[in-house]
Amino acid sequence: MSTDLNLLLALDALLQERNVSRAAQRLGLSQPTVSAALGRLRRHFDDELLHRTGNHYTLTPLAERLTEQAAMALSWTNRVFENRAEFDPATAAREFTVIASDAQLPNFGRALAELLKREAPNLRVRFQHSTRSVVLQAETYLRDADMLVLPQGILTGYPSLDLYQDRWACLVDGDGPVGLDVADLRARPWVLPYASPFPVLSVLHRLHAAGVEPWAEITTENFLAVPHLVRGTDRIGLVPERVARLNGGTPGLTTARLPFELGILVEALWWHPINDLDPGHRWLREAATRAAATITGLD
Numbered sequence: 012m013s014t015d016l017n018l019l020l021a022l023d024a025l026l027q028e029r030n031v032s033r034a035a036q037r038l039g040l041s042q043p044t045v046s047a048a049l050g051r052l053r054r055h056f057d058d059e060l061l062h063r064t065g066n067h068y069t070l071t072p073l074a075e076r077l078t079e080q081a082a083m084a085l086s087w088t089n090r091v092f093e094n095r096a097e098f099d100p101a102t103a104a105r106e107f108t109v110i111a112s113d114a115q116l117p118n119f120g121r122a123l124a125e126l127l128k129r130e131a132p133n134l135r136v137r138f139q140h141s142t143r144s145v146v147l148q149a150e151t152y153l154r155d156a157d158m159l160v161l162p163q164g165i166l167t168g169y170p171s172l173d174l175y176q177d178r179w180a181c182l183v184d185g186d187g188p189v190g191l192d193v194a195d196l197r198a199r200p201w202v203l204p205y206a207s208p209f210p211v212l213s214v215l216h217r218l219h220a221a222g223v224e225p226w227a228e229i230t231t232e233n234f235l236a237v238p239h240l241v242r243g244t245d246r247i248g249l250v251p252e253r254v255a256r257l258n259g260g261t262p263g264l265t266t267a268r269l270p271f272e273l274g275i276l277v278e279a280l281w282w283h284p285i286n287d288l289d290p291g292h293r294w295l296r297e298a299a300t301r302a303a304a305t306i307t308g309l310d
Contacts, residue, residue, distance in 0.1 A: 018055075021048035023081040025061060029068045082155075098290035100131035100298075107134065107295055110152060111160040112141040114204075114234035114251045115278060119160065119174060122302040130298065142232050143205055153283040157292060158299070163277040164213060170287065171279045172296060174303035179214040179273035180255040180266050182241050182248035190268040191247070193221060200228035202240045202248040214249065214273050221271055225249070238264055251276060252309060278303075 024034040025045070035045040053060055060077075061068040070078070111120060120138055127134050139145075141160070145152050149166050153159055159166075163173065183189050191199075196218070203225060205212060218225060225247075229240055234250050238258045241248040247267070255266045280299050286292040 018048055018052060019081065019085055021045060022052055022077065023085050025049060025052070026070065026074055026078045026081055029061065029070060031061075031068075098294050100134065100294055102133065103131060103291060104133040105135070105291055106137060107158070107292075108137045108139060108156040109158045109160065110139045110141050110145055110156045112234060114177075114254050115141075115160050117235075117257060118253055118306050119278065119299075119303055122305050123299055126298055126302045126305075131294075140232075146205075149281070153281065157282065157286065157295070159281045160278060161281055162213075163279045166281055169281050170284060171281045172300055174278045174280055174299065175306045176309065177251040177253050177276040177278060178309060179276065180250055180252040181269060181273070182238055182250055182255050182258070182264055183246075183267045184242055184244060184263055185265040186262060187265065188268065189265050192270055193223060196221075196223040196225070196247065196269075200244075200246050201225040202229045202231065202237050202246050203227040204230070204234050204237065204249060205232055206230045212249075217271065217274050 020038060021034070024037045025031070025048075028034040028037055031045050031049060032042055035042045038045065049061065056073060056077075058073045059071055060074040062071055109120075109123075116138060124136060127136060139156065145159070146161065146165065149159060149161065150169070153169065160174070163171070181191065183191070203212070206227070215225070228246060231237065231240070234254050235257075237248040237250050237254070238261065240246065242261075242263045252266070258264050259266075280296065282292065282296070
């Protein structure tokens with residue numbers, strides 16, 4: 012069977028929807044047309060792909076493997092046809108995918124969105140959540156996403172731009188100043204973002220150097236959830252300071268004073284070298300640095 016990009020669209024829709032009728036609706040095609048495409052795909056792969064179980068379909072093992080590959084291939088195909096010789100942000104219509112943690116969205120994400128609204132009203136940005144899997148397999152995800160926001164010191168061998176600085180802080184229950192000594196840090200339970208060991212949590216090296224081995228009563232990949240898991244408890248929540256400041260006026264939460272500094276985070280923008288010469292991508296990188304420059308500094 013010769014390569015047919017229309018079959019890639021059908022394959023992605025069938026694998027995502029796991030249903031011929033819903034795939035047809037998603038593609039705006041008739042059910043017989045999509046059924047015929049499924050038949051061609053089955054002959055090509057020599058596999059059922061969708062296996063009927065009762066009144067619904069399940070994916071075969073091959074189809075499970077193809078699901079992510081088809082989505083990535085379709086994403087790259089779309090990006091190929093979005094390229095233009097020139098890029099005018101005032102008129103360009105394009106979607107960019109940026110992977111970032113929820114700690115970065117209230118400051119950098121908002122600043123970038125506001126800049127795009129002013130200068131490139133037809134551009135769309137899709138923010139995807141940065142999970143442990145994304146961080147540990149950043150090279151793989153950069154082949155699909157346009158940009159990845161990660162602190163310096165994690166990724167090497169890829170181009171990057173520094174965006175802004177943050178630093179680690181400890182949130183605790185309380186309405187006024189709270190000081191914690193080393194004994195407190197050892198004895199009290201912690202809420203840690205991500206499970207240790209993890210490259211993002213370089214701050215743990217500073218704690219270990221001070222003789223503190225945090226006991227993670229709770230771990231989460233959502234920084235913005237940490238304050239809610241700390242309020243009204245004896246837990247210590249580890250967050251970037253900008254997250255702590257978002258909750259600065261919230262009753263029952265305060266940033267603890269510690270006997271030592273936890274360290275600085277340099278948030279950076281990373282991308283795959285294949286995007287270096289793309290005019291739209293180059294403009295977005297420049298726009299991202301300008302958006303980051305509007306983020307106020309830390310005292």
